[in-house]
Structure formats: structure tokens, C-alpha cells
Amino acid sequence: MKAALASAFALSQIAGVVAHGGVLSYDIAGTTYNGFVPYNTPVGQSSIQRIWNKYDPIQDVTLPILACNDNGLTLDLQKTASVAAGSKVVAFWNTWPHDTGPMLAYLAQCPGSTCTGVDPTTLKWFKIAEAGLISGTVGKGVWAAGQMIAANNSWTITIPSTVPAGNYLLRHETIALHSMPAQNYPECAQIQITGSGNVPPPASILVSFPGAYKQTDPGITIDIYSNAALTQTTYVIPGPPVYPGTGATTTTGPTSTVGSSSSSSSTSRPATTSTTATTTSSAPGATQTKYGQCGGQGWTGPTVCASGSTCTVSNQYYSQCL
Numbered sequence: 001m002k003a004a005l006a007s008a009f010a011l012s013q014i015a016g017v018v019a020h021g022g023v024l025s026y027d028i029a030g031t032t033y034n035g036f037v038p039y040n041t042p043v044g045q046s047s048i049q050r051i052w053n054k055y056d057p058i059q060d061v062t063l064p065i066l067a068c069n070d071n072g073l074t075l076d077l078q079k080t081a082s083v084a085a086g087s088k089v090v091a092f093w094n095t096w097p098h099d100t101g102p103m104l105a106y107l108a109q110c111p112g113s114t115c116t117g118v119d120p121t122t123l124k125w126f127k128i129a130e131a132g133l134i135s136g137t138v139g140k141g142v143w144a145a146g147q148m149i150a151a152n153n154s155w156t157i158t159i160p161s162t163v164p165a166g167n168y169l170l171r172h173e174t175i176a177l178h179s180m181p182a183q184n185y186p187e188c189a190q191i192q193i194t195g196s197g198n199v200p201p202p203a204s205i206l207v208s209f210p211g212a213y214k215q216t217d218p219g220i221t222i223d224i225y226s227n228a229a230l231t232q233t234t235y236v237i238p239g240p241p242v243y244p245g246t247g248a249t250t251t252t253g254p255t256s257t258v259g260s261s262s263s264s265s266s267t268s269r270p271a272t273t274s275t276t277a278t279t280t281s282s283a284p285g286a287t288q289t290k291y292g293q294c295g296g297q298g299w300t301g302p303t304v305c306a307s308g309s310t311c312t313v314s315n316q317y318y319s320q321c322l
């Protein structure tokens with residue numbers, strides 16, 4: 001038995017699969033929710049999380065399991081957490097081994113009155129939080145995944161207060177960049193958002209999984225061991241711009257030029273906020289960056305787009321520099 005374990009360990013060392021993982025539990029507005037337990041039968045398991053069977057990464061972003069991992073289906077004893085818009089959600093990973101890469105969170109509204117039974121590849125997703133290269137260079141910098149590890153293997157996001165009430169899948173993801181191709185680790189949970197949010201995500205930022213990423217995206221192909229990485233201070237987080245409503249978060253490094261800034265962005269990690277990040281100013285006469293908000297009901301920020309982009313109406317609540 002001991003020998004068998006030892007050789008299994010040696011094999012896993014050789015294969016380089018010593019440790020991967022995913023989100024094991026959640027704290028949602030102060031209530032703890034267990035996740036699904038991978039490597040175990042779904043029979044008898046009850047969780048707000050969708051099924052994910054193993055700790056392995058996904059290294060092909062065109063696979064259907066990019067949506068909610070393998071296999072992403074609902075449990076027979078599936079639960080849904082009720083959460084007021086504006087609440088904090090803390091996701092807890094296993095002892096996470098990969099400190100190099102971004103953290104991302106998405107929502108997708110389900111049709112009908114529940115997400116139970118809904119295929120996540122049929123949904124339209126929008127990004128509500130992202131954090132990438134926090135400081136330093138691509139080769140030697142501090143990444144959001146490293147901050148997640150430092151924070152007890154947890155990452156805190158806010159359900160934007162402006163998200164309309166309804167049933168959603170909440171998709172957490174970290175992308176590990178220590179290997180090529182990059183390793184995506186998504187997990188999903190079912191939540192019912194309550195409140196009076198009235199800012200639906202503009203169609204321009206809705207994506208599908210798979211579909212949202214390409215294997216050729218710079219944030220996927222990046223080589224953190226290259227010579228260029230030793231001086232590169234920008235990392236383009238994959239996926240669409242962040243939802244423009246209140247409470248969505250973008251955390252980027254001081255010199256980052258991630259193209260997905262949002263005028264309403266703030267950070268859930270004040271210690272790492274940079275005043276020169278790509279968040280926009282609402283000072284009169286300010287110019288909005290490409291993909292940023294430039295108009296819509298209640299908008300008081302800049303209405304002039306940076307040269308090369310044009311303010312384009314998405315809906316009554318949102319116009320974007322495109």
C-alpha cells in the first residue's frame with residue numbers, strides 16, 4: 001500500500017500534475033456554502049455548485065467544459081443560494097499552487113424560474129470582476145492569483161448592485177500561466193439575485209463559453225518565461241469588458257493597459273488599487289478610453305471618446321466607446 005502510494009506520487013510528479021484544483025466552498029453575504037466534492041459520485045451530494053469531476057485544468061478554450069468545468073451539470077440535490085445584489089461573495093480554493101495568472105468572475109442569467117437543468121453553454125455571460133497583473137512584470141510580477149493564495153486561497157467579489165434580479169450562474173475562473181497553453185480552471189454556482197437592479201448587461205459585452213476566448217488570445221498565449229516578459233508590464237485579461245454597473249471590479253497594475261476598463265470599476269482589494277489604473281475619471285472634459293462607458297441614463301462621466309473610438313448607444317442605460 002505504501003509502495004503503491006509512493007509510486008503513484010512519483011508518477012504524478014513526472015506528469016507534472018501534482019496539484020491543481022478549484023473552488024471548494026463559498027461565503028455568500030456571510031453564509032457558508034459547500035461546493036461539489038470532485039472525484040466523488042454526484043449521487044447524494046447537495047450543493048449550490050455545479051458538478052465538476054476533477055482538479056485538472058482545461059487547456060483548450062474551445063471545449064464545452066470551459067463553461068462550468070467537467071461536466072457542469074446540475075445535481076439531483078442541486079441547491080441555489082439567494083443573494084441580494086450588492087452582496088459580497090468569497091470563493092475558497094484548495095491550497096492553490098499557481099501564483100501566476102488572472103482571476104475572473106462572470107454571471108449568466110438563466111431563462112425561466114431556475115438555473116437547475118440549464119446547459120451553461122447555451123447561456124450569455126457577462127464579466128463582473130477581473131484582476132490580472134497587479135504589479136511588476138509579466139515574468140516577475142505579482143498576479144491576482146498570487147493575491148488569492150495570500151488571502152487564504154480566497155477571492156472576494158461583489159455582485160453588482162445594479163444587476164437585475166433573477167436566476168444566474170456565477171462562474172469563477174482562474175487562469176494559470178506557468179504552462180503553455182494556459183490552464184483555465186472554471187467552476188459555477190447557482191444563485192438567485194434579489195434586489196432592484198435595473199442595468200441589464202449591454203449586448204455588446206455578452207459572451208458564450210466556449211466562444212469568449214480564443215486559443216490565440218494574448219492572455220492565453222503569453223509566455224511568462226520569455227525574455228520579453230522580463231520587461232513587459234501589461235497583461236491583457238481574456239474575455240469581454242467588465243459589466244458597467246455599480247460594484248463590478250477591475251484590478252490592474254499601475255502601467256497596465258487592459259482594454260476592459262469600466263468607468264464604474266473599483267477594487268475589492270484596496271491595498272492594490274492603483275490611482276493610475278485604467279479606470280476613468282468623471283472630471284468634466286475627460287476623455288473616455290476605448291470600451292469604456294460614455295453615456296446612458298444616469299451617466300455623469302465623460303461623454304467624449306478617445307480618438308479612434310466612437311460613442312455608440314447600446315441601450316438606454318449604456319453607451320460605449322467602440
Ligand SMILES: *[C@@H]1O[C@H](CO)[C@@H](O)[C@H](O)[C@H]1NC(C)=O
Nearest residue numbers: 024025092093094152153154
Ligand atoms: C480560510 O479558508 C477556509 C476555507 O478554505 C475557511 O474555512 C476559513 O474560515 C478561512 N480562514 C479565514 C481566517 O478566513
Ligand SMILES: [Cu+2]
Nearest residue numbers: 019020021097
Ligand atoms: Cu495545477
